[in-house]
Amino acid sequence: MPQPFLQIDTISVSYGKNRVLDGIDLDIAKGEFIALLGSSGCGKTTLLRTIAGFAMPVSGAIRIGSRNVTTLPPDKRGMALVFQSYALWPHMTVAQNIGYGLKLRRVPARDIAITVAETERLLGLTGLSHRKPAELSGGQRQRVALGRALAINPEILLLDEPMSNLDARIRLQVRHEIRALQQKLGITTVHVTHDREEAMVMADRIVILNAGRIAQEGRPETVYNHPQTGFVAAFMGAENRLILSGGEDGDVIAIAAGASNAACRVPRLGRVLSGGQIEARFRAEAATIAEMSPGGAHQGEGLVLSGDVVDVSYPGGLWRHTVRIGTEMIQVDAPRAVPPGTAVRITIAPDHLFLFDAPAGSPPPAQPHPVPVPDEARVLEASPF
Amino acid sequence: MSNRPLSLILVAPALCVILLLFVVPLAASVIGAFEVGDGFGLGNFVKASELYTQDAIFTVVIVSLSTALIGIFSVAIAGYLTLGENPRTVAILRWLYRWPMFIPFIVTGQVLRTFLAKNGLFNNVLISLGAVTPLEAESYLDWRGIVIAFVWKQTPFVTLLLAGAMASLDRSTMEAARNLGASRLRILFEIVVPQVATTLLVGLILSFVTMMSVLSVPLMINAQSPTMLTTDIAFRINAYGDYGVANALGLVSLAITSVVAWIYLRHGVRKSL
Numbered sequence: 001m002p003q004p005f006l007q008i009d010t011i012s013v014s015y016g017k018n019r020v021l022d023g024i025d026l027d028i029a030k031g032e033f034i035a036l037l038g039s040s041g042c043g044k045t046t047l048l049r050t051i052a053g054f055a056m057p058v059s060g061a062i063r064i065g066s067r068n069v070t071t072l073p074p075d076k077r078g079m080a081l082v083f084q085s086y087a088l089w090p091h092m093t094v095a096q097n098i099g100y101g102l103k104l105r106r107v108p109a110r111d112i113a114i115t116v117a118e119t120e121r122l123l124g125l126t127g128l129s130h131r132k133p134a135e136l137s138g139g140q141r142q143r144v145a146l147g148r149a150l151a152i153n154p155e156i157l158l159l160d161e162p163m164s165n166l167d168a169r170i171r172l173q174v175r176h177e178i179r180a181l182q183q184k185l186g187i188t189t190v191h192v193t194h195d196r197e198e199a200m201v202m203a204d205r206i207v208i209l210n211a212g213r214i215a216q217e218g219r220p221e222t223v224y225n226h227p228q229t230g231f232v233a234a235f236m237g238a239e240n241r242l243i244l245s246g247g248e249d250g251d252v253i254a255i256a257a258g259a260s261n262a263a264c265r266v267p268r269l270g271r272v273l274s275g276g277q278i279e280a281r282f283r284a285e286a287a288t289i290a291e292m293s294p295g296g297a298h299q300g301e302g303l304v305l306s307g308d309v310v311d312v313s314y315p316g317g318l319w320r321h322t323v324r325i326g327t328e329m330i331q332v333d334a335p336r337a338v339p340p341g342t343a344v345r346i347t348i349a350p351d352h353l354f355l356f357d358a359p360a361g362s363p364p365p366a367q368p369h370p371v372p373v374p375d376e377a378r379v380l381e382a383s384p385f
Numbered sequence: 386m387s388n389r390p391l392s393l394i395l396v397a398p399a400l401c402v403i404l405l406l407f408v409v410p411l412a413a414s415v416i417g418a419f420e421v422g423d424g425f426g427l428g429n430f431v432k433a434s435e436l437y438t439q440d441a442i443f444t445v446v447i448v449s450l451s452t453a454l455i456g457i458f459s460v461a462i463a464g465y466l467t468l469g470e471n472p473r474t475v476a477i478l479r480w481l482y483r484w485p486m487f488i489p490f491i492v493t494g495q496v497l498r499t500f501l502a503k504n505g506l507f508n509n510v511l512i513s514l515g516a517v518t519p520l521e522a523e524s525y526l527d528w529r530g531i532v533i534a535f536v537w538k539q540t541p542f543v544t545l546l547l548a549g550a551m552a553s554l555d556r557s558t559m560e561a562a563r564n565l566g567a568s569r570l571r572i573l574f575e576i577v578v579p580q581v582a583t584t585l586l587v588g589l590i591l592s593f594v595t596m597m598s599v600l601s602v603p604l605m606i607n608a609q610s611p612t613m614l615t616t617d618i619a620f621r622i623n624a625y626g627d628y629g630v631a632n633a634l635g636l637v638s639l640a641i642t643s644v645v646a647w648i649y650l651r652h653g654v655r656k657s658l
């Protein structure tokens with residue numbers, strides 16, 4: 001990694017006795033676009049506000065280059081924040097809103113007018129100078145908020161869920177506009193969002209926060225394909241979750257047969273498991289579904305589950321099946337609908353199967369049960385594990 | 386409409402109260418102001434203007450000055466409650482500022498009478514601080530006393546309205562200004578006050594009208610001439626039984642408050658456009 005430009009050094013923040021951020025370490029390079037991703041209450045907005053100077057850390061430091069800005073007030077940090085609510089001043093026109101930061105810096109009125117006009121052109125707001133925020137659409141307001149932040153030419157741009165108040169369709173467009181703008185200006189950007197896809201398409205690097213700590217950070221494709229914890233896997237869309245038994249066995253991970261799964265061996269792919277209970281996670285689209293054919297042994301490698309289709313719906317593109325696996329329900333996508341009530345075999349390829357040590361307190365995996373089961377399952381149970 | 390008689394019955398009590406307690410007495414006063422001897426004329430107004438023009442000006446100046454001071458103090462207090470960064474002083478101020486609201490005007494007059502007198506607590510404090518010598522001590526029981534009483538009594542009311550309006554503002558509008566480098570004073574006057582200007586105007590107008598109608602404070606604090614119109618009205622009635630001039634003075638007061646009400650309505654109409 002190049003020399004960090006914005007350095008967040010073991011930052012901890014508390015509200016009263018409540019520890020909101022716990023030892024956050026993050027180095028951000030100049031010009032990098034970082035997405036802070038997490039669910040409500042994970043501390044992502046607090047981290048952004050701490051970087052901006054609106055929240056004081058109880059320990060740790062924030063540095064820009066070699067400058068320690070931890071105790072500096074918000075306006076002395078060379079950062080501009082775009083608020084979730086936009087926070088436009090309703091009594092000022094578009095031009096006054098955009099130019100206010102320059103007015104505070106005692107820039108001559110003529111130069112303010114030039115910068116405001118440039119910013120308006122950059123953001124497609126030309127002709128709206130004299131409108132008040134109440135007379136603008138949601139997308140226009142959002143751009144005024146962005147313009148107000150960019151007008152002071154900050155070194156770092158902070159975005160606090162700037163798209164959560166926009167219509168879904170406009171949001172898709174604005175994502176690309178902001179990203180293109182950021183690349184054009186080369187401005188270091190920290191973007192808070194709870195929208196995984198938004199983070200994936202916009203950011204150079206994603207930082208996933210959970211309960212005040214960094215759960216994982218990395219390039220979008222790395223975090224998506226190699227989640228390091230069950231939480232990250234779930235956040236990245238691997239919502240299907242099963243508890244299995246098994247452990248490492250040399251270069252492979254051996255999964256024991258259970259009530260609804262065959263024993264199998266999958267490559268380790270760098271995974272480290274302590275053995276015992278395993279939390280298995282996978283995406284709905286990563287599994288394949290096939291009707292159970294009597295007597296037909298399963299082919300191919302990976303985890304094979306047996307279950308019944310409970311429900312099928314069409315969200316668009318693929319058919320989404322809800323499948324009962326023992327007592328658990330999972331979602332499986334397939335190009336072809338399988339009617340409810342059908343006994344099916346679900347196969348998950350090893351590289352799409354995320355395996356973690358099951359968290360303490362997880363219910364034990366269901367044991368192979370002695371009651372009559374379909375032929376297929378009996379065959380699976382006969383496997384040596 | 387089939388339920389029209391029923392709706393008339395429902396509003397009848399309220400209508401009667403307004404008619405009997407407000408419209409009829411007001412009409413009687415207005416008519417009374419023009420009654421001269423057996424007929425009608427402007428005699429009462431001529432007499433009122435001869436005797437009390439100075440008092441009318443005095444009243445407008447006192448109430449306007451008080452309104453201006455109330456505006457300044459309430460913006461300062463509400464602004465500190467909204468933007469103050471020391472939670473303890475904010476809490477103390479929040480607890481303290483409301484008290485005068487619960488004290489009647491007459492008690493306010495009584496308290497300030499002893500406080501502001503030549504040998505009152507205020508002068509004693511100034512003397513003990515060495516700010517004035519006992520010989521220089523003067524009574525504040527004149528126009529200054531009235532202004533102090535009005536401001537003391539009405540500032541909490543306007544502050545209450547204003548602090549509520551400021552608290553309901555989107556705080557991020559203040560943080561956004563802070564983020565761009567605005568000082569707290571600039572945030573107060575360039576970001577916060579413009580957004581609560583209507584509330585401030587309403588509070589000040591209500592205070593203005595209230596102060597125009599207070600009798601006890603000028604009576605207790607300023608027992609000299611010039612004084613306020615309310616005192617003159619009471620004097621005309623109590624000393625002379627002269628309802629004509631009293632009614633004329635009442636109409637003058639009404640005209641003054643009407644100007645303020647007009648400003649309020651005009652602003653309200655502009656807002657709704």
